[in-house]
Amino acid sequence: MRVVTSGSAYVDIDAYAGAIAYAELLQVQGNEAAAVSTAPLNESISDTVRSWQAPLKTDFSSSDSDTYTLIDVSDPDYFDKVVDPDKVDEVIDHHPGFEQYWQKRIGDKADIEFIGAACTLVYERWKTAGLLGKMSVVSARLLVCGILDNTLNFGAKVTTERDTDAYDALLAQADLPDDWTAQYFTECQEAILSxxxxxxxxxxxxxxxxxxxxxxxxxxxxxxxxxxxxxxxxxxxxxxxxxxxxxxxxxxxxxxxxxxxxxxxxxxxxxxxxxxxxxxxxxxxxxxxxxxxxxxxxxxxxxxx
Ligand SMILES: [Mn+2]
CATH class of the missing domain: 3.10.310.20 (DHHA2 domain)
Known part of the structure; x- marks a missing residue:
């Protein structure tokens, strides 16, 4: 099975959404795959987001044939504890520092680019595969939230046109209320201020x-x-x-x-x-x-x- 996972300290919405939506793409393409995380979820995964009950396995026992795909992390010191570092098959991340390390190890299977959100890179995989029409509403919603959060509603300087393009396309199939941006960030704020x-x-x-x-x-x-x-x-x-x-x-x-x-x-x-x-x-x-x-x-x- 392909185990799609992220970091060890905590999981934010970009990692959570990216892992779930990428595992779904791999499944749609006929692979056995699952999003897995044993790390705590932080405040960016709001109560409403949690209520969508996206498929994330939190208890996991590995088997010999498993391989590991990392989303939103590329520093091997910070991988989820389920990861066997010798069996990493793919890395999709937007943090700089380990591009050459992964290029040497897995070549084109490493996609590390300094843009607003890892969720944008996951969206682009769906688009390139021509499978956007098969994405679940929940995955589209999650990717929308990951892009909003990691770009700080497109106010962060790391935001690129690719992030806004991804957001626009995903929003069209996410079936979210018109004031979702304010609702999402307000919920996160309430969790922080509690x-x-x-x-x-x-x-x-x-x-x-x-x-x-x-x-x-x-x-x-x-x-x-x-x-x-x-x-x-x-x-x-x-x-x-x-x-x-x-x-x-x-x-x-x-x-x-x-x-x-x-x-x-x-x-x-x-x-x-x-x-x-x-x-x-x-x-x-x-x-x-x-x-x-x-x-x-x-x-x-x-x-x-
Ligand atoms: Mn991120």
Missing amino acids: DAVAAIQNDTKTLTFKSFAEPICFGQLVVWDSNQVLAQHSDVLREALVAVKPEWFMNLISVGEKKSYFVTDNPNVQDWLTKLLGVHFDGSVAVADRLWLRKEVIKQDITNG
Whole structure:
């Protein structure tokens, strides 16, 4: 059997959707295949998405004839524990770093391209095979969600035209409500904010920037509507970050507005962000005119700092 799986730490919607939809394509093409994961599902797989009950095997015992297909991961250190690294038959991913390693091992069976979502690559497999008409509604819905999430509703700079083309084609056969984008991200936001402190702690890094004298605690949260978060959660988020370091800030990514809100009451960090990103603080909040990912702030420090 072809075992289609992903990473070990957790599975997000891009990995979940990509594995399920690719296993389905392999089945439609006459292969014995299944999507398998033993990793926990994160908040991007919302309650409504879970209610679609897509076929994912979570308990799995391997047999000698199994081979493994990896979706949304290519670093062998992060593969699901079910994977036998010597029996990898295909890799479909959008993270850079292991392109040459897999090219040497499996040649054209490695497809690693730096685009918005692994789900886009899976969609393209269906399209190339001429089998889009046979894709289940659930797989089309899942791929839509994976593309929305990983491109942050097309606001992330990693988004390509291939992602928007895939999204448009999939949406046409996904049978989703008109306001699905807002509904999906709002559900994810509610799951995150049900434990806001844990969510920010899971996405906080203390980083050294060349344009600032000491390491800075950099928290990040991805939400649909920042206003609710600022109104209801800013005190606990501030306390969680200031406890790590007095030099702190939070990047609140407001996906619905395609903007980042930078929050800190440390005047030195405020000055630094003002110079680095061209933002202006009003009180403890600066609203950027675009969405910034953490890796983009780091890059700005390397090139302009
Ligand atoms: Mn991904």
